Amino acid sequence: MTTMQELLIRLGLRPPADETVLQPLRTALTHTSAGLKINHEELEFLGDAVLRLACAEFLEEHNPTLSVGDRSGIRAQLVSDRWLAELAAELELDGLIVQGSATAADPTAKATVRAECCEALVGAVYLAWGGADGGLHAVRQWLDPHWQRSSLELASDPHRHNxxxxxxxxxxxxxxxxxxxxxxxxxxxxxxxxxxxxxxxxxxxxxxxxxxxxxxxxxxxxxxxxxxxxxxxxxx
The missing domain is CATH 3.30.160.20 (Double Stranded RNA Binding Domain)
Known part of the structure; x- marks a missing residue:
């Protein structure tokens, strides 16, 4: 089993028949610090938009009685760099991220690299599973269980980490x-x-x-x- 297949299992997604469509995932896990021509930046930009839309849908479905202001506050935590970095650690992305040696040796950069590549991975999943024709569903399939757990934690302490x-x-x-x-x-x-x-x-x-x-x-x-x-x- 390849490391990419192991990652798909952790994401809760079925491996596609054509593995060439997984190239965006490899790109998402190639940090700019590696100095390569192809890197995570564009997918991170896309992932930011997809992440917020997916989370807005999640909150609309699971917390429909909350005010828009309350939902905005919860979403801010569920799409934060801290949350993304913790998710990346849970997914064990460190072993898959390609990054520069200086960045890898800097302990203060670890959380930032994790968050950036995890957000890029959101954009990559969206593209690899069809973009507008199914990509958002795949992102929700991956992230909804994590958001459900985090939402319960926030319900018990709305100011968690803030x-x-x-x-x-x-x-x-x-x-x-x-x-x-x-x-x-x-x-x-x-x-x-x-x-x-x-x-x-x-x-x-x-x-x-x-x-x-x-x-x-x-x-x-x-x-x-x-x-x-x-x-x-x-x-x-």
């Missing part, structure tokens, strides 16, 4: 001041989970400290800690 937004909503509801973040770079080691340190304060009172490999992630962690302090206990 702690800063949740903290700001909470402070606004409590008529407290807006959160203020003081973030500093502690060292310059790329990929170090404690490279940045962030403290979040509300009304000049510190409520949380977080660490992360980037400013954004350090601030998200600080917000998560602050939320745990400020939210009333469950059932109270």
């Amino acid at each position: 702690w800063k937004s949740a903290l700001q909503e909470l402070t606004q509801a409590q008529k407290a001041g807006l959160p203020v973040y003081a973030t500093a770079e502690e060292n310059q080691s790329h990929g170090d989970p404690r490279r940045f340190r962030s403290e979040v304060s509300i009304n000049d009172q510190q409520h949380g400290t977080g660490w992360g490999p980037s400013r954004r992630l350090a601030e998200q962690e600080a917000a998560r800690v602050a939320l745990a302090q400020l939210r009333p206990p469950s059932g109270s």
